[in-house]
Amino acid sequence: MTFVQTITGTPADPAALTPAAARAVFRTGLSTPTSGWCAGATQANLIAVPREYAYDLLLFTQRNAQACPVLDVTEPGDPRTSLAEGADLRTDLPAYRVYKHGEFVAETTDATEYWRDDLVAFLIGCSFTFEQGLLDAGIPVRHLSSGKNVPMYRTNRLCRPAGRIQGPLVVSMRAIPAAQVATAVQITSRYPRMHGAPVHVGDPAGLGIAALDQPDYGDAPITCDGDVPVFWACGVTPQAAAVAAKLPFAISHAPGQMLITDVADTNWSV
């Protein structure tokens, strides 16, 4: 099993890049969390499974829509998506994780050698998409300002199963100043296709999270006095379910390292 060396030399102003330019950078091998990249562009989670499991996974996303808002589903084997002109899903994300029978076998910046003709890729809404809205409202996004990945946690809430696929709800956490929690709820409520409103505000124990400083994915959180932990459903949920179900094969994005699409984030606002 190999881990990717994260290249720290990111572009000077990743927020100003176009999605196509960002994808070109990632195609050359840069592995980095994409939070804060390409302001205004929709970001998406990736989970690709064999066609044999695609119905179960599609039904899983329908039954757990807050965690798994589907933005696109590809044709079997086809690495293209309607969300990003000219993108190749095998190379244009910063990093991938490859799983066999529920075992994590590789992290790679290029999934071409692992791709299969029967893979169906699901692209799922990501909460990074609404972070610009939070920033615009003057709400600090602490993992962004500190150059970290967002912390993500497996919870004790089980998703509604679908066929052979089941697993826990995964959440992302942002520490929000108490006086701004209500505004954060209002803003993110306008993005139901990007996980929408928080699923939980306050005590992590209510989600079965024992140690907030030890996330299951991403980096440990940065919190300030007076912050409240606020939890949103996370698009890593279907990835965790594919692993828990021990699917014979799956490729996902590396947590926090998303597909940056051409679609404007305002497209999803209601």
Next chain:
Amino acid sequence: MTFVQTITGTPADPAALTPAAARAVFRTGLSTPTSGWCAGATQANLIAVPREYAYDLLLFTQRNAQACPVLDVTEPGDPRTSLAEGADLRTDLPAYRVYKHGEFVAETTDATEYWRDDLVAFLIGCSFTFEQGLLDAGIPVRHLSSGKNVPMYRTNRLCRPAGRIQGPLVVSMRAIPAAQVATAVQITSRYPRMHGAPVHVGDPAGLGIAALDQPDYGDAPITCDGDVPVFWACGVTPQAAAVAAKLPFAISHAPGQMLITDVADTNWSV
């Protein structure tokens, strides 16, 4: 091929019935449009197809989500749904249509004899659900006040295909006084899972509808001077697609004769 005789003796005040009571009435054989029944209850379209076609249809609903907002998908052969306690999907809708290889072979009030062990039922949001909101805002719903079924039309807009399933967008039409069109847009926008905002306001020719008084499904419209035709995506769309794709077998609700669920319509408001 048989058509069902519509029983005109409906309950004195169908709006006041509970969903369970309405389903019990339909189980005894009453066939009637359900618009206006069980105020506050979510209504749903039904399309049931063999498991072999369920992935294509589920993908079709994902790719055409405004017309096909999925509320529930059943296990193969199982006539129950999480949306309605104790309901039997084979008997508890007012009427059904049965299709073989794209041919309409029967309309019936009891689909039990046609049910199959491999049928997967899709329950899809219905615009009847937001009509109460229109009424509450003082907007007339003319088919309701005149005791008719809503008019529905096949349009010249093609849905995005999925596998073997493709077909035209079907719309429902409500004639709205010009001064109230904006309010109708605002109210229905709050129900994205019930088709949301209109897809078209004004000239029917823009949707390829040649004769407004000759709908493809439902009753001819009632319009008044100063009304504007307003068109919403309709849950008959997947039914039309299953027919156009000549699926070997499908069962749907009869247009306008929906499943009345136990779920409050306010549950879908954003």
